[in-house]
Amino acid sequence: MFERFSKEAREVVIRTQEEAEALGHEWIGTEHLLLAALRHPEQPGAATLTRLGVTPASCRAAVAEVVSGTGDDLGPQDAAALRAFGIDLEEVRRRAEDSFGQGALDGPAGTEDSGAHGPAGRHRTRGGRALSRHLPFAARAKKALKDALGEALARKDRRIGVEHVVLGLSRSDDALSLGVFARLGVAPEILRERVLSDLRATAA
Structure with a gap:
């Protein structure tokens, strides 16, 4: 196409x-x-x-x-529904990244010693900065x-x-x-x- x-x-x-x-x-x-x-x-x-x-x-x-x-799958209605139950998605993300580093919620657990690769196969530098990669549609x-x-x-x-x-x-x-x-x-x-x-x- x-x-x-x-x-x-x-x-x-x-x-x-x-x-x-x-x-x-x-x-x-x-x-x-x-x-x-x-x-x-x-x-x-x-x-x-x-x-x-x-x-x-x-x-x-x-x-x-x-x-x-x-x-990807969380639109405004989903976020509003979670807030009704006292769950603030942004606050959850902020606390997780404060504790475990940037992008802590972007991939599966168990990647503490991932070397040059971070969560979800994202390539990272030694300093933990994310590098460009192809993102899924x-x-x-x-x-x-x-x-x-x-x-x-x-x-x-x-x-x-x-x-x-x-x-x-x-x-x-x-x-x-x-x-x-x-x-x-x-x-x-x-x-x-x-x-x-x-x-x-x-x-x-």
Whole structure:
């Protein structure tokens, strides 16, 4: 499928790694696809997001608020449910890292003498600083990319562009994606309508 992506869309997929690493995340999700798409504000789809008032800074803040670095499958509803039982995920992470070091909750136990490798196979220096490695794509990100392909096929477009990635993201219905859009003040269905409207105007 990747060979069908335009140059800009390929860059979006590639840059998700940088976006995830910058936020200290252990996975690549829809939120990182959205951030990477905003690196191409002149491209269809991303340009629509810009006109709706979404900036890289506002998007990064929204992602940080929703995810809070707690893991792939924990969205805002999960965090709220745990808080109702007196469990603060950020406090748990802070205490664990104070006691056992940075990234203590990122992998299985029993890695105290791991040499050059830390939890979850992450490569580390002797000082314990994490080095870059390939991060896995979360199921929701894979779905968004498949939906991008579906959008291109439905429109009979020969290649998958940034616009199709954004359209794919607008179809995401998981709690984390919806939480990010809610904090940005952008309804996914409105985003989809605006992107399609912009594409029609361009084609006219």
